[in-house]
Amino acid sequence: SPIPGFKALDADSVLTYLAAKPDLARLLGPQGSQSSWKAREVGDGNLNFVYIVEGPEGGLVVKQALPFLRLVGDDWPLGQQRIGFEAKALETENQYCPAHTPTLYLYDPRMALIVMQYLALPHVILRLGLTEGHIYPRLADQVAQFLAHTLFHTSLIHLNSEQFREEQAHFLGNIELIRLTEQVIFTEPYFDASNNWHTTPHLDDSAKAFQTNPKFKAAISRLKALFMERGQALVQGDFHTGSLMVTEDTMYAIDAEFAFYGPMAFDVGKIIANLLLAFFASDGHESGGSTRQKQRAWLLQTIVDIWEKFERTFVDLWNTKGHGDLFPQALFGQNAPAGKTSLELVQQQFMRELLSDSLAMAGAVMIRRIIGIAHIQDFKLIDSDDARAVCEMRALTLGEDLLLSAKADIHSVVAAAESLRHA
Ligand code: ADP
Ligand code: SR1
Ligand code: MG
Ligand code: MG
Ligand code: MG
Known part of the structure; x- marks a missing residue:
């Protein structure tokens, strides 16, 4: 009420x-x-x-x-x-x-x-700009900055445990939206839920496979546990291309209502997924001999750059402001006599795990936008069912691969996306 x-x-x-x-x-x-x-x-x-x-x-x-x-x-x-x-x-x-x-x-x-x-014109929602074929040269830098700064500064790498628990406590009550995500991303696409829909009959068999094959239930349950159990940092919680407003020079993240202390991989994975979805949808927006090849190349490069710039910025912050309680000075303050320092080793392990979890999350996010309740303009704006289904099938195939197999190599993911267009 x-x-x-x-x-x-x-x-x-x-x-x-x-x-x-x-x-x-x-x-x-x-x-x-x-x-x-x-x-x-x-x-x-x-x-x-x-x-x-x-x-x-x-x-x-x-x-x-x-x-x-x-x-x-x-x-x-x-x-x-x-x-x-x-x-x-x-x-x-x-x-x-x-x-x-x-x-x-x-x-x-x-x-x-x-x-x-008010983010006035020429600010537009990134998803819309992408469906119109635009590119945004500074996007990778801006997204990487936003993710690295918000995730690092709200994590236990930066905060002591008292500060962290206090901040985390503020967001514990955002239960309804957290549950909405649990429902629409991590549960419904994997059973015959009445909210689900897809381009039919083209995707009937694929949707059914996601809803019946036990390997999907096992894979999504691991990610759901990560989402529900790991309060790692303040995540924006709905970090997709519809939550970014951009011009050629500026980028703002809006729509933070899903924010909570969750896994960093959820934000990193969501934006990667949505750029991959824009990539696969781009074929459906070519008309009258116009090509989106330049935009597609930029989208894939942007995905790689987001990850690499994020990783660099986050580790730089860690080296200069990593005085939280998770990796304390007592353990990581001194340099090892030769080779990698123990801090470098732990950073490498942290980033490898974060990339692998982010890519699995990206898979789940791609799948939900094609067979779950909430579809996206990238595909909805493709009028022809046949043309849309071709784009969606390619995205679904990559989504499945990301969900099922742990990957920690961003280059192989964009290469796989490109080769699916030629399969
Ligand atoms: P919802 O939570 O319903 O998704 P959003 O916060 O995403 O709502 O806002 C919906 C739309 O309103 C956006 O897609 C954008 O077009 C517009 N909008 C939201 N915030 C701003 C803003 N600060 N400046 C300009 N337009 C905005
Ligand atoms: C009913 S699901 C609605 C979706 O829209 C929001 O933007 C979130 O992505 C949510 O999952
Ligand atoms: Mg501001
Ligand atoms: Mg919202
Ligand atoms: Mg919104």
Whole structure:
């Protein structure tokens, strides 16, 4: 049931709401300018309602959580506290990576909303830009910075255990969204759940195999345990191409409502998966002799660069600020007499395991977007079932391979993606 005193906004009442908050109203325009303010609802996500409000001096974004899942409606109730976790996560991300996080201006628990920085045009949702064939030369750097800084600074490599437990405790209550992920990524695609759907009849046999063959149930259960049991760092929790807003120069991570202390591999894997999905979808967006070859090459290089830049940045942070309780000075402070230091060895092992888990997570994320409940524009925008199914089958084949076989080599993954296009 809704929060007492809660009112769902619309494009009119959001103006009255902001007009009553002088600090925010000032960002839109001077006193008396209210009659020229304009608001529109632009939510294109699965969960919430988002208003862009513009005045003569600037814009604001108001995101409101209604007591249900937008994709389904009243039939799927969902707690409004999720917006409070988004607010808290945005604060933390702004602390560690302000360049890539929108500023949070207000969290109003009674109205279940946040007000944040408006990312004006030419900012677009990355997923949309990719379906239109664009490339973003700085993306790998920006994604790597965001991931390395947010994950490192919220982990026990940086924090002592008291600080870490305190931070972790803030997010323990985000149960409903964590459970939603458990359900739609780690459970439903692997049985005959009524929410699942796929391009039919083309993918019927493949979907059935995922839902019946025990090897998939075993593999997904290992990853589900990792997701449910490993509170390693504050993960953004929904780090896909629909949660990034970009221009040629800038990148912001929005939509942090799924944030919780979970495995780093979930964030790293989700973005790799979504770039691979964009890669496989690109063939379906070629028309009238136009080619997306340049974009495809850039997508694969970006995946490699994200991992390599992430690894480098994270290890640099570890070497300079790794004074948390997990790898203490007492064990790792001194250099070994020759060869690799014990710290280098532990870093190598950490990164190898993180890459291998991230790639398995990427497999699961690719599979859920093709045979689970929530599909993506990358494929939905391909009108022809035949053409879409070809793209989806290739992605599903790589997803299966990533889920089933432990890999710790990013180059072999992008090579496998490329060869599936020629199979
Ligand atoms: P949901 O949780 O429902 O997925 P999102 O936070 O992803 O909602 O927002 C939905 C859409 O609203 C985004 O895809 C984007 O188009 C727009 N949007 C969200 N935040 C901003 C922002 N800060 N600036 C500009 N547009 C935004
Ligand atoms: C009902 S599942 C909705 C999905 O949309 C969100 O963006 C998350 O990815 C979630 O899994
Ligand atoms: Mg979203
Ligand atoms: Mg910022
Ligand atoms: Mg969301």
